[in-house]
Every structure is written in C-alpha cells, then in structure tokens.
Amino acid sequence: DTGVSxxxxxxxxxxxxxxxxxxxxxxxxxxxxxxxxxxxxGPEFLTYFQNEAQLEKSRLLSDRFSAERPKGSFSTLExxxxxxxxxxxxxCASSPRTGTSEKLxxxxxxxxxxx
Amino acid sequence: AQSVSxxxxxxxxxxxxxxxxGCNYSYGGTVNLFWYVQxxxxxxxxxxKYFSGDPLVKGIKGFEAEFIKSKFSFNLRKPSVQWSDTAExxxxxxxxxxxxxxxxxxxxxxxxxx
Numbered sequence: 673d674t675g676v677s678x679x680x681x682x683x684x685x686x687x688x689x690x691x692x693x694x695x696x697x698x699x700x701x702x703x704x705x706x707x708x709x710x711x712x713x714g715p716e717f718l719t720y721f722q723n724e725a726q727l728e729k730s731r732l733l734s735d736r737f738s739a740e741r742p743k744g745s746f747s748t749l750e751x752x753x754x755x756x757x758x759x760x761x762x763x764c765a766s767s768p769r770t771g772t773s774e775k776l777x778x779x780x781x782x783x784x785x786x787x
Numbered sequence: 788a789q790s791v792s793x794x795x796x797x798x799x800x801x802x803x804x805x806x807x808x809g810c811n812y813s814y815g816g817t818v819n820l821f822w823y824v825q826x827x828x829x830x831x832x833x834x835x836k837y838f839s840g841d842p843l844v845k846g847i848k849g850f851e852a853e854f855i856k857s858k859f860s861f862n863l864r865k866p867s868v869q870w871s872d873t874a875e876x877x878x879x880x881x882x883x884x885x886x887x888x889x890x891x892x893x894x895x896x897x898x899x900x901x
Contacts, residue, residue, distance in 0.1 A: 675830070676830075703886065703887075705887060707889075712893065713891075713893055713894075714791070714877050714879070714891025714892050714893050714894050715831070715877070715889070715891050716891070717888045717889060717890070720886055720887070720888065722886075727886070728886065728888060763831070765831075765887075767887065774886070774887055775833055775836070776833065776887050776889075777832075778830045778831040778832065779830060780829075780830045781830070
C-alpha cells in the first residue's frame with residue numbers, strides 16, 4: 673500500500689518542547705495538506721502546499737507553527753514551545769493535480785500529547 | 788465564514804435498518820460538498836462528493852447523498868446498513884477555492900449492531 677505515510681504515529685512531549693512531524697505523500701501527488709483534529713471535533717485546515725510552495729495558511733497556524741515541503745516531496749510540520757492546547761491529531765493529506773474534482777487521500781495521523 | 792452542522796453525534800442501528808445522517812452548511816456561494824468516513828483504526832477516506840450536476844450523488848458501499856440547495860443540506864443515506872458500516876462519518880464543505888480547504892462537521896459516530 674503506497675498511501676500517505678506519517679511519522680511518528682504518537683508523540684508525547686512536555687510543555688515548552690519543540691516537536692516535528694513528517695508526512696510522505698503519495699508519489700507524484702503535487703498537493704499536500706495539513707489538518708488538525710481535536711477530540712470531539714472534525715479536522716480543521718492548517719495549511720496547503722502545491723509542490724514546494726506554501727500557498728495558504730490558516731489563522732490557526734500561529735507563529736509557533738511552521739511547515740515546509742522542500743523539493744515538493746515530503747513535508748514537515750514543526751511546533752515550537754508546545755502548549756497543552758496543541759494536543760491533537762495532526763493529519764496530512766495529499767492529492768494529485770486534477771481539474772475540479774479534487775480528492776484528498778489522508779494519512780493515519782500523528783497523535784500529539786503535550787503534558 | 789463557512790460552517791457545517793451535523794445534528795446526530797451518535798447513532799445506533801440494527802443491521803438492515805435504513806440510515807440518514809443530517810448535514811447542513813452555511814455559506815452563500817458555490818460550494819463543493821463531501822462525506823468522509825473513518826472506520827475503526829483506519830484513516831479518513833472519501834465516501835462521496837458533490838461538485839455540480841445531479842444533486843443526488845452515489846458513493847461507495849451503497850451510500851448516497853442529496854444536495855438540496857434551498858435547505859443548505861447534504862444528507863447521507865443508505866437503505867440497509869451492515870455491521871461493517873460502523874464508523875465515524877464527517878460531512879465537509881469547501882467554497883469553490885480551487886483547492887481543498889475543507890470545513891468539517893463534528894462527525895457522527897454510527898454503531899451498527901449485528
């Protein structure tokens with residue numbers, strides 16, 4: 673199965689520490705998305721890349737958050753100085769370049785717990 | 788700003804019962820509408836989508852949804868559920884932005900008893 677891969681699956685950290693997550697999209701998918709899901713809620717959009725360009729960022733993405741997609745392949749999401757409110761499932765999704773009928777392929781997510 | 792409401796947070800059905808999950812959205816412009824499903828231990832996956840054309844759309848595993856523009860609704864239906872339909876179902880909307888900046892509802896947990 674060559675789906676979207678996310679690493680790690682789980683991360684436990686102490687408040688104030690920095691964490692970094694990785695997402696490997698489906699090969700040749702040029703669009704990559706990050707979403708965040710908290711308990712009892714649906715996923716919320718964080719940011720979007722087309723190839724290596726970050727084209728849209730949500731206001732949810734404070735200055736402690738940074739995402740990159742060097743060379744338009746894998747992506748990383750870094751959270752600096754983590755807070756307990758950052759505890760959530762971080763989801764990555766990718767899609768191929770299409771016309772109007774774009775479909776997202778989600779990974780299994782990284783569950784972050786900030787103690 | 789767009790928002791999505793899913794009225795049922797938990798639904799319990801017996802096998803062979805009919806299913807209808809409600810979804811209403813708020814947005815005045817052109818929208819694309821989706822239902823995603825997350826089976827236990829699996830990732831989110833697309834069940835069906837509406838972009839344009841026939842407002843009755845059919846998805847995988849016998850699911851269908853009807854877009855009623857006047858009611859801002861996109862309800863999900865299945866005439867006869869199976870135990871394997873036990874999952875969490877999310878409705879989502881996207882303004883016609885050219886990329887997938889989805890706004891999701893809070894989800895409905897469906898439990899189908901055998």
